[in-house]
Amino acid sequence: MTHFLPSRTLRALLTCAVLSVATYAHAQNVFRVTTIPEEAATEQVRKFTPLASYLEKALGVKVEFTPVSDYPAAVETLVNKKVDLVWFGGFTFVQANLRSGGKVVPLAQREEDTKFQSVFISKTDSGIKSLADMKGKQVSFGSQSSTSGHLMPRSFLLQANINPEKDFRRIAYSGAHDATIASVVSGKVDAAALDITVWRKFVNENKVDTKAVDVFYTTPGYFNYNWSVHADMPADMQAKVKAALLALDPANPEHAEILKLNRATRYIATTPENYKGLEAAARSAGLL
Template sequence: MTAARSVRLLALGAALAGAALTAQAQAVLRVTAIPDESPTELARKFEPLGKYLEAKLGMKVEWTPVTDYAAAVETLVNKKVDLAWFGGFTFVQANVRSGGKVIPLVQRAEDEKFRSVFITDAASGITKLDDLKGKTLSFGSASSTSGHLMPRSYLLAAKINPDADLKRVSFSGAHDATIAAVASGKVDAGALNISVWEKFVADKKVDPAVVKVFYTTPGYYDYNWSVHADMPAALREKIAAAFLALESAPGGKEILALQRASRFIPTKADNYNGIKGAAEQAGLLK
C-alpha cells in the first residue's frame, strides 16, 4: 500500500467516523422552553408531545429544562438544544443574537392575535390603566412578551411610564406567579398571558369575582417553536410537518389542549417585526 493511499484511507475513515458521530448525536432531539410556568407544569404539558414527536420523527426526544428566559435563548443560539418554545420577544432576542440563524417553524393559530391581560383585586378600585398610577404592579419575566414587553408597550402608548408613574414595578418570573402575587395582595395589579389566565379560571384556581381582568390588550404575534438554521433541512421539515399534523393525529386533540392550541400553523421571522419594534422602542433589545 502506498503512503498516498494510506493517507486517503485514513481520511475516509475519519470522515466516516465523524459522520457516524453526527448521526448518533442527532439521534436525540433536545427540546427546551422558556420557563413561563412552573417546571412541573411545563414537563407535564410536554410529555405527551415528546412521545408524539418521537413516533413521528423516529428518534429519541429529550426534554431539557432551563432556569430562565435568557438560558432558553442561549441554549438554542449555541446549539445545546435543537428545538425551543419561545415567546415572540425571546424569539427576537435569539434571532438577533444568532445573526438571523434562529428561525421559527410553527406557531399556534392563537399566536397570530395573542393578548395580555391586566388583573387586580376586585376590591382595589382599579378599573382602567390610568388607575395604576401610584400603585404597585407585577410583570412576569423581564424577557416575557405577554408578561412584560407588550403590556409595557401598551402602558407607554397610554402615556403611563411604569418606572416613573407607578409606586413600584416588580417581576414575578412567570405568569402563574403573577396571579399568585395579585391574589395574595403582594401587588395591586399584574400583567400576564391571557391563555394562562383563562386556564386558571377554567380550572377554578382563581375566582374571577375576587381577582378580575380590568384591561385586555389588542392582539399581537407571540409564541413559536424555533430551531437553529444549521439543523438539516429534512429534519426541520419533518418537525414542522409533525406539528401541522397534530390536528388530525390520534391523540392530537389532547396534546393540542395541553398546549392551549386549536392547531399549529406555519410562521416566519417577519411576523415578529412588530415585537422587535416594540422592544427597541422600550429599550429592551440589547
C-alpha cells in the same frame, strides 16, 4: 500529475471523517426539546411530554423534553445548538434571532398566536379599573424577556403615556405567569400583567377566585409564540418537524389532548416577518 497523500495522513483524515459522522449520528439519536419557562417546571413537563412522545413517533428518533431555568437560558440553548426545538415567546424568538445573526427559523405557531393578548389583573376591591389607575401602585410583570408578561404590556402602557419606572411605586418581575397571578392574590402587588391563555386556564380550573381577583384591562392583539429550530438543522429535518406540528388534528383524540395541553386550537405555519412588529415594540420600549 496525480498527487497521493501519505498513508499516515490519509488514515488520519479518514479517522476524522468517520468520527465526525459518528458524532453527528449520535447527536441525532436524541432530538432535544425545551421551552421558555412561562410556568413551573412541573407544569412544563406535564404540558410538553405528550408532544415529545408524538414527535418521537413522527420523526423516528428519541425525543427528550427538558425544562430550562429561565427565559435567557432558552435563547442560549438554541443559539448554541444545545437543543433542536424550542417553544419561544415572540420576544425570545426576536432575541434568539438577533443573537444568532438571523439563524433561528420559526416553523409553526398556534392559530391563537396570530392575535394574542395580555391581561392586566388586580384585586376587585383595589379600586383599579383602568391603566391610569395603576399610577402610584405596586405592579408585577412576568419575566423581563416575556412577550405577553412584559414587552407588550409595557408597550401598551407607554402608548397610554404611562412610564412604569416613573409612574409605578414599585416594579416586580415574577419570572413566570403563574407566579404573577400568585403575587396579586397574595397582595404582594396591586396589579400585574400576564398571558391571557394562562389566566383563562387558571379561571377554568378554578385556581383563582374571580370575585377576588379579575381582569381590568385586555390588550389589543399581536403575534406571539412559535416553535423554532436553528438554521443549521438539515432542511429535510426542518420539513419533517414542521409537517409533524402542522399535522396535529383536533379530530384525532390523541392529537386533541396534545393541543389542549398546549392551549392550541391547531398549529399553522409562521414566518420571521410576523415578529417584526414585536422587534419594533421592543426597541421602542428600550428592551433591545
